[in-house]
Amino acid sequence: MATRIGIGLLGLGTVGAGVASILNSPEGRHPLIADLELARVAVRDLQRSRPVAIPTDRLTTDPNEVVDDPNVHVVVEVIGGIEPARTLIMRAISAGKSVVTANKAVIARHGEEIAAAAAAAGVYVLIEAAVGGGIPIIEPLKQSLGSNRIERVSGIINGTTNYILSRMADEGADYHAVLKEAQELGYAEADPAADVDGHDAADKIAILAGLAFGGPIERSAVPTTGISNLQGRDVDYATQLGYGVKLLAVAERLESDGDPMGSLPLGVRVQPTLVPKDHPLAGVSGVNNAILVEGDPIGRVMFYGPGAGSGPTASAVVADILNIAGIRQLNSSDGGLDPLLAASSWRSCHLVDSSRIRQRNYVRFNTEDAPGVIGRIGSCFGEQGVSIQSIVQFDACDEGAEIVVITHEVGNGAMQNALQAITSLPGVRSLAAHFGCF
Ligand code: HSE
Numbered sequence: 001m002a003t004r005i006g007i008g009l010l011g012l013g014t015v016g017a018g019v020a021s022i023l024n025s026p027e028g029r030h031p032l033i034a035d036l037e038l039a040r041v042a043v044r045d046l047q048r049s050r051p052v053a054i055p056t057d058r059l060t061t062d063p064n065e066v067v068d069d070p071n072v073h074v075v076v077e078v079i080g081g082i083e084p085a086r087t088l089i090m091r092a093i094s095a096g097k098s099v100v101t102a103n104k105a106v107i108a109r110h111g112e113e114i115a116a117a118a119a120a121a122g123v124y125v126l127i128e129a130a131v132g133g134g135i136p137i138i139e140p141l142k143q144s145l146g147s148n149r150i151e152r153v154s155g156i157i158n159g160t161t162n163y164i165l166s167r168m169a170d171e172g173a174d175y176h177a178v179l180k181e182a183q184e185l186g187y188a189e190a191d192p193a194a195d196v197d198g199h200d201a202a203d204k205i206a207i208l209a210g211l212a213f214g215g216p217i218e219r220s221a222v223p224t225t226g227i228s229n230l231q232g233r234d235v236d237y238a239t240q241l242g243y244g245v246k247l248l249a250v251a252e253r254l255e256s257d258g259d260p261m262g263s264l265p266l267g268v269r270v271q272p273t274l275v276p277k278d279h280p281l282a283g284v285s286g287v288n289n290a291i292l293v294e295g296d297p298i299g300r301v302m303f304y305g306p307g308a309g310s311g312p313t314a315s316a317v318v319a320d321i322l323n324i325a326g327i328r329q330l331n332s333s334d335g336g337l338d339p340l341l342a343a344s345s346w347r348s349c350h351l352v353d354s355s356r357i358r359q360r361n362y363v364r365f366n367t368e369d370a371p372g373v374i375g376r377i378g379s380c381f382g383e384q385g386v387s388i389q390s391i392v393q394f395d396a397c398d399e400g401a402e403i404v405v406i407t408h409e410v411g412n413g414a415m416q417n418a419l420q421a422i423t424s425l426p427g428v429r430s431l432a433a434h435f436g437c438f
Contacts (some may be wrong), residue, residue, distance in 0.1 A: 005325050006039035008072030009062050011079040014186035017101050018314025020052040030344045032325050039071040067092045074324050077101040093117045100320040102129035108219045123308050126320035130182045131204040132289045134312025135305040143209040144232040148295030150212040155291035156284050157204040160188045160195035161227050161247045161306030166285040187287050187308040198226035198270040201249045209251035225271040232382035243274035288393040355413030360437035366429040369401040384418035386410045
């Protein structure tokens with residue numbers, strides 16, 4: 001029997017509003033979400049208008065009330081900053097409540113203390129949203145890649161700076177104007193210096209390194225250079241030399257240095273870095289983040305997606321809440337399974353007839369090289385309601401010609417009718433190729 005799980009939300013800013021909006025609309029999502037109830041929410045100002053509807057009796061300006069509320073089983077901390085976030089997390093743990101947090105600054109600096117308190121209290125502190133926004137990277141490092149000996153974790157883990165660098169490189173956009181836009185889009189930290197000076201990325205690589213290599217990382221020892229002194233001319237020169245400039249965070253295992261305690265030597269840093277144009281991280285642009293994990297035996301695996309913003313970060317927060325909800329359900333059932341790990345079906349699905357699928361198409365016809373062939377093909381597509389994006393004739397010679405067409409998105413049924421009619425046209429010898437086109 002499913003039991004309601006009370007969620008206490010600390011903060012209703014960019015990420016908090018995203019979380020509330022998911023919890024308020026469970027339709028079409030995993031059924032466990034319907035068991036979650038937004039029981040209490042701490043806000044800074046009760047009068048402020050909000051993008052998401054919350055009954056006023058659930059709002060409070062005192063975050064302690066949220067943590068202490070007996071109807072709150074899981075505390076979600078999305079206030080950001082070190083204090084009062086750290087104290088509230090510790091208070092929740094002391095009250096025997098699991099915590100979900102997006103707070104990389106707190107975890108990078110106080111993760112050890114928090115983890116020890118959580119272990120002693122028998123509760124979880126989950127942090128998927130703290131690194132990479134919506135990208136699942138914490139859970140893969142903790143679980144899916146657990147059999148690997150990790151050699152290196154490197155990546156673009158600050159959306160704001162990647163957004164700024166991409167716009168500067170692509171459009172020559174002005175640094176300050178783009179930073180302002182990133183703030184308006186909800187990507188930037190309250191103090192954007194945390195982004196542009198590299199401290200946010202340093203927090204995140206410290207967290208990733210701790211998980212990848214299994215030991216706590218001294219956050220204050222991570223050498224950090226941001227992008228605030230990066231000049232447009234360096235981006236230009238790098239481009240001319242075949243590189244892109246990215247703010248990269250890197251953590252790698254180094255050769256043993258004979259540490260008497262057997263401690264693992266790591267090289268960790270954050271700095272603007274030239275990335276060859278054909279490197280997997282080079283194509284990561286805008287607010288997107290990507291984390292490349294290199295290990296034995298997996299080789300290289302890359303995690304890519306939106307690294308900041310309300311929806312993506314809320315997606316990661318709610319995933320963590322679901323993990324805790326799954327464990328609670330497992331513990332309260334008699335011999336049951338964790339519903340997320342078991343991944344049992346929760347609704348019916350069916351495959352539609354392929355004529356209902358819509359897509360763009362690439363087609364190649366073998367034709368005679370004669371007047372009017374392209375025109376007839378074009379008309380035939382038009383009569384069947386298929387809109388052409390481009391039509392090109394290649395290799396015209398005595399033996400004939402090849403006509404290549406890319407269509408706009410169209411239903412497969414209409415496309416098949418058009419192809420049938422076209423292959424019967426005078427001058428069209430055969431349909432030589434037909435592929436989908438993304
Ligand atoms: N300011 C952060 C970024 C938000 O730009 O990546 C996500 O942690």
